[in-house]
Amino acid sequence: MSEIxxxxxxxxxxxxxxxxWIKSGFFKSVPDQREPYTIVIPPPNVTGxxxxxxxxxxxxxxxxxxRARMLGKNACWVPGTDHASIATEAKVVAMLKEKGINKKDIxxxxxxxxxxxxxxxxxxxxxxxxxKLGASCDWDRTxxxxxxxLSDAVIxxxxxxxxxxxxxxxxxxxxxxxxxxxxxxxxxxIHKEVNSRLIYVRYPLVDASVAExxxxxxxxxxxxxxxxxxxVDGKKYSGKDFISIATVRPETILGDTGxxxxxxxxxxxxxxxxxxxxxxxxRPVPIVFDDYIEMEFGTGALKVTPAHDxxxxxLGIKHGLEVIxxxxxxxxxxxxxxxYIGEDRFVVRKKIIKDLEASGxxxxxxxxxxxxxxxxxxxxxxxxxxxxxxxxxxxxxxxPALDNVLNGNIKxxxxxxxxxxxxWMENVHDWCISRQLWWGxxxxxWYDPKGRFVVAKTSPEAFVLFKMQFSDFNxxxxxxxxxxxxxxxxxxxxLWPISVFDGFKDPGNKDIKYYYPTNDLxxxxxxxxxxxxxxxxxxxxxxxxxxxxxxxxxxxxxDKQGRKMSKSLGNxxxxxxxxxxxxxxxxxxxxxxxxxxxxDLLFDESLCEQGRNFANxxxxxxxxxxxxxxxxxxxxxxxxxxxxxxxxxFNEQLDIINDHxxxxxxxxxxxxxxxxxxxxxxxxxxxxxxxxxxDGNAAPVCKETLEATINFFEExxxxxxxxxxxxxxxxxxxxxxxxxxxCLIVTPWPVYSSPDKKLLxxxxxxxEIVQQIRNIRQQKNISPRDPLQLFVKKDxxxxxxxxxxxxxxxxxxxxxxxxxxxxxxxxxxxKQFEFYLPLTGAIDIEAEKDRLGKELEYNKGFLKxxxxxxxxxxxxxxxxxxxxENEKKKQADAEAKxxxxxQQIASLN
RNA sequence: GGGAGCAUAGCUCAGCUGGUUCAGAGCAUCUGCCUUACAAGCAGAGGGUCACAGGUUCGAACCCUGUUGUUCCCACCA
Numbered sequence: 001m002s003e004i005x006x007x008x009x010x011x012x013x014x015x016x017x018x019x020x021w022i023k024s025g026f027f028k029s030v031p032d033q034r035e036p037y038t039i040v041i042p043p044p045n046v047t048g049x050x051x052x053x054x055x056x057x058x059x060x061x062x063x064x065x066x067r068a069r070m071l072g073k074n075a076c077w078v079p080g081t082d083h084a085s086i087a088t089e090a091k092v093v094a095m096l097k098e099k100g101i102n103k104k105d106i107x108x109x110x111x112x113x114x115x116x117x118x119x120x121x122x123x124x125x126x127x128x129x130x131x132k133l134g135a136s137c138d139w140d141r142t143x144x145x146x147x148x149x150l151s152d153a154v155i156x157x158x159x160x161x162x163x164x165x166x167x168x169x170x171x172x173x174x175x176x177x178x179x180x181x182x183x184x185x186x187x188x189x190i191h192k193e194v195n196s197r198l199i200y201v202r203y204p205l206v207d208a209s210v211a212e213x214x215x216x217x218x219x220x221x222x223x224x225x226x227x228x229x230x231x232v233d234g235k236k237y238s239g240k241d242f243i244s245i246a247t248v249r250p251e252t253i254l255g256d257t258g259x260x261x262x263x264x265x266x267x268x269x270x271x272x273x274x275x276x277x278x279x280x281x282x283r284p285v286p287i288v289f290d291d292y293i294e295m296e297f298g299t300g301a302l303k304v305t306p307a308h309d310x311x312x313x314x315l316g317i318k319h320g321l322e323v324i325x326x327x328x329x330x331x332x333x334x335x336x337x338x339x340y341i342g343e344d345r346f347v348v349r350k351k352i353i354k355d356l357e358a359s360g361x362x363x364x365x366x367x368x369x370x371x372x373x374x375x376x377x378x379x380x381x382x383x384x385x386x387x388x389x390x391x392x393x394x395x396x397x398x399x400p401a402l403d404n405v406l407n408g409n410i411k412x413x414x415x416x417x418x419x420x421x422x423x424w425m426e427n428v429h430d431w432c433i434s435r436q437l438w439w440g441x442x443x444x445x446w447y448d449p450k451g452r453f454v455v456a457k458t459s460p461e462a463f464v465l466f467k468m469q470f471s472d473f474n475x476x477x478x479x480x481x482x483x484x485x486x487x488x489x490x491x492x493x494x495l496w497p498i499s500v501f502d503g504f505k506d507p508g509n510k511d512i513k514y515y516y517p518t519n520d521l522x523x524x525x526x527x528x529x530x531x532x533x534x535x536x537x538x539x540x541x542x543x544x545x546x547x548x549x550x551x552x553x554x555x556x557x558x559d560k561q562g563r564k565m566s567k568s569l570g571n572x573x574x575x576x577x578x579x580x581x582x583x584x585x586x587x588x589x590x591x592x593x594x595x596x597x598x599x600d601l602l603f604d605e606s607l608c609e610q611g612r613n614f615a616n617x618x619x620x621x622x623x624x625x626x627x628x629x630x631x632x633x634x635x636x637x638x639x640x641x642x643x644x645x646x647x648x649x650f651n652e653q654l655d656i657i658n659d660h661x662x663x664x665x666x667x668x669x670x671x672x673x674x675x676x677x678x679x680x681x682x683x684x685x686x687x688x689x690x691x692x693x694x695d696g697n698a699a700p701v702c703k704e705t706l707e708a709t710i711n712f713f714e715e716x717x718x719x720x721x722x723x724x725x726x727x728x729x730x731x732x733x734x735x736x737x738x739x740x741x742x743c744l745i746v747t748p749w750p751v752y753s754s755p756d757k758k759l760l761x762x763x764x765x766x767x768e769i770v771q772q773i774r775n776i777r778q779q780k781n782i783s784p785r786d787p788l789q790l791f792v793k794k795d796x797x798x799x800x801x802x803x804x805x806x807x808x809x810x811x812x813x814x815x816x817x818x819x820x821x822x823x824x825x826x827x828x829x830x831k832q833f834e835f836y837l838p839l840t841g842a843i844d845i846e847a848e849k850d851r852l853g854k855e856l857e858y859n860k861g862f863l864k865x866x867x868x869x870x871x872x873x874x875x876x877x878x879x880x881x882x883x884x885e886n887e888k889k890k891q892a893d894a895e896a897k898x899x900x901x902x903q904q905i906a907s908l909n
Numbered sequence: 910g911g912g913a914g915c916a917u918a919g920c921u922c923a924g925c926u927g928g929u930u931c932a933g934a935g936c937a938u939c940u941g942c943c944u945u946a947c948a949a950g951c952a953g954a955g956g957g958u959c960a961c962a963g964g965u966u967c968g969a970a971c972c973c974u975g976u977u978g979u980u981c982c983c984a985c986c987a
Contacts, residue, residue, distance in 0.1 A: 007949070173985095191984085198987085247987060260987095294986055302987055311985045370987085384985090419913050420982055427983075525981085560920090562980095593935075594921050598914095600980090602921065610936070613949040620947035627946075668923070671935065686946085693945065771953085778941065778953045785944080831930090868967090869928090875967040883928050890929055 004626060008619035010583035014726045018131060021729075026069075026745050027136045029076035031514035037068035037075045038518040040497050040548075041137065042531070043082035043145060047091055047122045050129035052557040052565050052591075053524065055575045056601060059588045060554060060666060061522045062135050066722040067661060068519075069136070070749040076515055078500045079127060079137035083119075083146035085489040086180050086377040089439040092118050108438050115439050132576060134584050134725045136745070143500045145492040146440070153504035154441045154492045155457055157542070162455045166393045167433070169445070169453070173310045174389055174432055175373060178331030178345075179380035182436040183389050185488060186429055187530050189373040189382050196372075199250045199353055200299065200364035202242035203259065203276035204228040210237055211275035211284035219282045223360035230277075243268070243276050243287065244363070246298030248370055249308075250356065251348040253278060254337040255326035258285045258304035260315055262293040265300050279361045280352075281338045288319040310384050327383060329436075345383070390434040390443060390485070398428050400540035401533055410536060412551045413664045414598040417525055424529050431534075433488045440486030447481045448473075494534035497521075497547035504542070512543075521548040524556065525598065552664055555600035562602060578608055585724035586612035592670050592723065614674060615727050618720070621682050622731050625709055628691065631700040638804035639705040642688040645763050645802075646712055648755035649680050655752055657719065673719050681716055684767065685709075688805055710735060715750050762799030766806050768830045773810040773837065776826065780839065787813035793834040794819055827852065827904045832893060834900055845908050852908075856901045863894040 021027060029036075039061050044054060061077060069075035092115045093103050103111060127142065143150060161167045174183040204221065206214070210232070219232040227240035243259055259276045261268040268287070275284040285304075292315065293302055306316030307325040316323060326337035333340045333348055340348040356362040373382035402425040404410050405418060412418050434443060446462035447453045454469060456462035463477040498504060501512040517539070523532060532551055539547035557565050565572035578587045582605075589611030595601040653676040660669035689709065691699040701709075713735055721728040721744055732744040769790075777784060788810065792798060794817045807815050818836065821827065825838040826848065869875050869887055876884065 004946095006947070245987080249987085292986090297986055304987095309985080309987080311987080314985080371984095416914055417982095423912065423983065528982095596922070599922080604920095606936080607921095609949075613947095616949050617947065620950085622946085624946035663925085665923090667921095668934095671923090674935080682947090683951085690946090696945075698945080775953060781941085783944095784942085784952080866929090872967045875928095878967060879928070886929055893929085 004623050006620075006623075008583070008616045008727060010585065010615070010726060013730045014132075014134070014584055017726055017729045018134065021136065021743070021745055022139070024741060024743065026743065027077070027138050028140060029074055029138050031510050032074055034072065034074040036515055036519075037065070037071075037073035038078070038515045039065055039076075039520050039522065040078045040500055040518055041080060042521075042523045042527070043080045043143075043493060043496065044126045045084040045087055046081035046119055046124070046126075046144065047084070047088050048126050050126050050133075050575050052572055052575060052603060053554075054126070054130070055133065055587065056557055056591050056595060057522055057524065057554050058130055058133060058135050059591055060552065061520075062133070062725075063588075063592070063666065063722040064520055064522070065136055066725060066745065067749065069745065070718065070721065070747060072748060075136075076141070077135070077137045078141045078143065079130070079135070079139060080141075080143035080496075080500060081123060081127065081145070082489060082493055083144065083440060085435055085437050085440040085486060086177075086182065086184075086375075088115065088119070089437050090180060090378060092439065111438050129576060132579055132584060134588070136725070141500065145489070145496070149502060149505050150492060150495070150499045151441050153495055153499045154487060155444050156504060157495060157538075158441075158444055158487065158491070159455055159457060161392060161397075161541075166397055167390060167455075168393065169388065169390050171386055171388050172391070172432070173313045173384050174387055175375075175382045176329070176385035176387070177375040177378055177380050178327075178329065178383055179378040180375060180437070181329050183385075183387060183432055183434060184375060184377075184382065185432045185490075188376040190376050191371045191373050193369055194372050196248045196368050196370055197353075198246050198248055198298065198366040198368035199356075199362055200244055200246050200366070201250065201253065201279070201303075201356060201361050202244040202363055203278060203361070204230070204239065205241040205243050205271065205287075206230075206237070206239065206275050206277055206284060208273060208275065211277075214275075214277065214282060214284045221277070221279070221282065221359070241274075243271060243301050244299040245301050245303040246366075247303055248368060249349070250352050251333070251340075251345050252305040252308050252326065253303065253352065253356075254281055254333070254339060255305045255307050255324045256283075256285055256303045257306060257316065257322040257324060258288050258319060260288050260290050260293055260302045260304050260319075261300060262291055262295045263289040264291070265293070265295050267300060279356055279359060286319075286321070288315070288321070290315060290318065307386055308384055313384075313386065323386065325386065327385065331380075331383060346381075389432050390445075390487075392431040392433050392491075394428045394430055397541060398425055398533075398537055401425060401536040404536065404540070404546055410546050410549060410551065413553065414596075416598065417528060417553055420525075421528060421533065425533060431488075433491050434483075434485040435488055436484070437486050440489065441492060443483040443485050443487060445483040447483070449475055449479055453483070490530050490534060493531055494538045495542075497535055497539065498543055516543060517546050518548045520550045520552055522552045522554065525553045526556070528553070550664070553598050555595060555598060557601045557603050560602055560604045562600075565603070573603075573605065578605070582608040582612040583615055583726070585615050585727050589614055589670065589674075589723055592666055593674075594667060596667050597664055614678065615724060617678055617682060618724075618727060618731065621677075621686060622713070622734065624686060624690070625706075625713060626734070627698060628706055629698075629700045630703040630706040633700070633702045635702045635704045636804070637801075638808060639689050639702065641759075641801050642685060642805060643705065643708045643712075644756070645688075645759055646680065646685040648757075648759050649685075649763075650676065650712065650715060650750075651753055651755040652760060653680065654719065654750055655755075658752065670723055673723065677716050677720060681712065685712070687809060717744060718747060718750050721745065758799070759801075762802055765799065765830050765833060766802035769828065769833075769835055770806055770809045772828045772830065772835075776828075776837065780841075782839075784811055787811050789814040789838050791816055791818040791822060791825070791836040791838075793817075793821075793836070795833055798833055821904070821907060829855070829897070829900070832896060834904075849905060849908055852901055852905050856898060856905070859894055859898050859901065863891065863898060866891045866894060 065075045065077045096103060096114060175189045177184050213232050217233040219230050222229045227238060229238040256278045271287045274287050276287060277284050304312045304315050304321055306313045306321055306323045324336050326334055328334045331345050332342050335341055375382055405421055444457055445453045445455050446459060448466060454462050454465040456465050459477060459480050462480055467473055497518055501515055502509055503512040535547045539545060559565055559571040563569060563571060587608050590608035593607055653672055657669050657672045660672060689705055691701045717728045717732050729744045790812050803815055821836050822838045824843055825836040828835040828837060866887055
């Protein structure tokens with residue numbers, strides 16, 4: 001035994017088996033006669049690195065895949081990466097900047113060349129990291145959302161949806177990311193509450209006639225508490241009236257083209273037909289009336305900036321207000337603002353407050369909390385901005401996606417997310433699918449010199465379309481210009497479950513027919529709308545079938561204080577470091593021990609420690625068995641019954657574990673497996689059959705016992721394999737000689753056979769008395785090495801098959817039936833059975849009385865409540881018969897127990 | 910502002926149709942043990958008014974109502 005190390009060392013083992021599995025093609029899947037079991041990976045960003053969220057997510061997928069493989073299914077886990085438009089482009093832009101190259105100064109082609117180089121260099125690192133975790137993906141199937149075939153699919157889907165009238169182009173208020181310089185979909189905007197200041201600004205109020213003058217002339221304004229004076233075209237005007245507004249974005253004042261009040265607001269009744277004068281730009285803007293306004297908020301008057309606020313935009317349309325776009329695409333002030341041109345909006349915010357204070361326009365500043373939108377990818381503050389974008393209409397196309405979740409055709413686990421899903425699907429807005437980026441699929445729309453467009457895959461095709469559609473057609477093909485924008489990344493990943501099987505390129509091919517729909521999708525609830533809902537939508541649109549049957553939503557990995565793990569907080573451990581420290585198996589177990597579906601995982605390294613310790617426990621169980629020698633001795637009764645018991649116990653627990661899997665209770669399945677191995681196999685079974693030591697050597701065990709034990713070990717290795725693939729594979733090979741190519745990873749999952757229930761309950765009593773005796777040893781300070789005697793009161797119901805086991809585990813010199821309680825013995829009760837444990841020293845009679853008295857009291861109280869139930873007519877008439885019978889049995893048991901305790905107490909006197 | 914979820918031992922969570930063993934598990938804690946598989950271990954023990962208040966029921970951790978706390982999602986109140 002000395003050659004087997006005391007602790008499990010995973011270093012060489014993990015790489016050895018991973019490459020062996022790959023070499024043997026165990027991860028590979030091709031369609032065959034077997035039932036398929038398919039998972040498509042949520043493709044991580046191609047340039048990303050593995051974080052704890054990936055660990056959790058992919059471990060779960062690997063557990064599911066490995067178990068399916070053992071269940072004899074054709075398991076196929078398709079890996080791949082996502083081109084992640086904004087994130088990757090931002091990284092490439094930053095990389096170029098470091099090289100001194102500005103994106104603006106190079107062509108699209110040059111930029112893409114750099115981007116692809118970057119992708120080749122860093123892309124796929126994350127997939128290599130997944131291998132360290134043990135992920136058994138079919139790597140030959142690795143796909144990338146921007147590879148040719150997948151891009152073609154995206155383009156043809158765009159063309160198709162456009163043809164069907166689901167895609168349109170239009171000027172809309174979009175969420176503008178000034179850092180990424182692109183529009184974002186609503187889903188990519190994260191609203192956060194921030195502390196801001198609410199600035200109160202007064203605008204001079206003038207008549208229409210003065211307003212008219214102001215439009216054509218320059219003017220000078222003086223403002224103080226009592227009123228305003230203005231000089232226009234050499235003439236002086238003055239007045240006392242102002243209209244005051246409140247804003248958190250004072251820099252947008254320069255784009256104001258109206259002031260809006262509620263029609264019922266008495267304060268502003270007389271303002272009809274008047275104009276407010278916007279400070280600095282001295283622009284007169286109309287006072288308009290709309291019941292959109294909240295009279296109670298601020299001053300009850302709202303400045304209207306149609307170019308930079310969605311509500312204002314709508315008000316502007318309704319009341320015919322001018323649109324003045326005061327921002328450049330990078331968030332600096334545009335020439336139309338008239339002031340602070342080229343300065344960033346946040347710098348301007350500070351400046352304009354000062355300037356307006358100086359001019360007397362600002363009269364109050366309040367602290368205020370409001371919600372501000374941030375870019376999901378760049379974390380820049382989103383500016384609502386009008387621009388021309390492409391949209392996908394969601395109203396009709398999204399219907400099957402909702403219906404098939406509500407009718408259970410697609411299951412969401414845990415179910416609580418169905419509500420969220422439903423709410424989103426019922427209130428879904430059109431999807432802005434264009435992005436002002438280069439990294440991605442370029443929109444297949446072609447413009448003629450007049451700005452008219454057609455949608456087509458290539459420019460020759462577009463040219464033909466132009467000829468067909470426009471009579472005044474008079475330009476050459478090379479004058480056609482393709483749309484500059486690319487498509488939202490999600491517009492390619494929503495096709496993932498179809499496109500990875502070439503369902504667009506080659507419809508009806510063998511793969512798509514066999515693997516689609518896939519079985520399980522494992523992902524984070526954060527992308528339920530981004531991705532999951534849209535995949536369902538695309539599935540029904542293009543395959544007339546769901547993309548997957550079950551959606552398992554994991555939680556977010558947080559640190560112990562409940563904070564989200566993030567780079568900036570530095571609270572996220574490097575998964576690969578953890579693997580080095582605790583082994584891949586240890587980390588896998590650690591992650592899954594405490595992560596029920598949909599619940600956040602409060603991660604702590606000690607969880608991995610527990611996983612590592614478990615691996616070590618299994619390792620040492622192996623060491624023990626490996627050290628045994630067998631001979632031809634007759635198998636003892638104790639061995640025989642121990643083996644029978646564990647077989648029953650194993651099956652009982654296997655049934656429970658299978659059920660947990662069926663219900664996707666991953667942590668429970670793991671915990672049940674953990675306890676089966678640690679408690680039942682190691683702490684009980686191995687102790688029950690462990691040979692004695694004679695002259696410093698382990699005595700031989702009988703052949704049958706050793707064989708049975710090795711078989712059990714194989715079974716538990718199977719059960720733990722999905723969770724701990726490496727150590728289980730290693731031990732499976734160390735345990736026995738295996739044929740070439742034979743591996744645990746492809747060994748069938750244990751088959752359940754119904755356990756002997758009587759045996760199990762017999763053991764429960766045996767183990768209970770063993771524990772009670774151990775407890776007494778501890779209390780009375782009796783060494784485990786000092787043998788004791790035990791008697792059990794004669795009872796035909798007592799299952800004596802475990803007597804030898806009890807003797808062994810309790811270190812008894814004698815264990816017999818008796819009619820009478822021996823002298824100087826403690827009484828122990830297990831269920832209805834009475835045990836007597838004679839002790840050498842004098843027994844503390846008072847303490848015994850006390851102990852038994854408490855037990856008596858408890859049982860009397862219990863009996864009373866049972867009797868009360870049975871005496872209650874309404875219980876008798878309402879309760880189900882089996883429950884009634886149960887109560888009667890409880891009564892009888894309790895009465896018997898009370899009687900026996902009373903006798904014991906009496907015998908003490 | 911709207912909606913949803915959650916609240917059970919120090920921590921993370923089970924508790925599946927209300928009905929023995931319904932108050933549980935793992936970890937942590939405490940007490941003994943370096944017992945020749947494992948101190949990354951063994952054996953044992955102590956922890957809870959099931960958030961609070963009502964209600965339904967023969968019977969409630971579980972069903973209903975309200976309160977409080979908490980988390981998440983959605984939303985165009987400056």
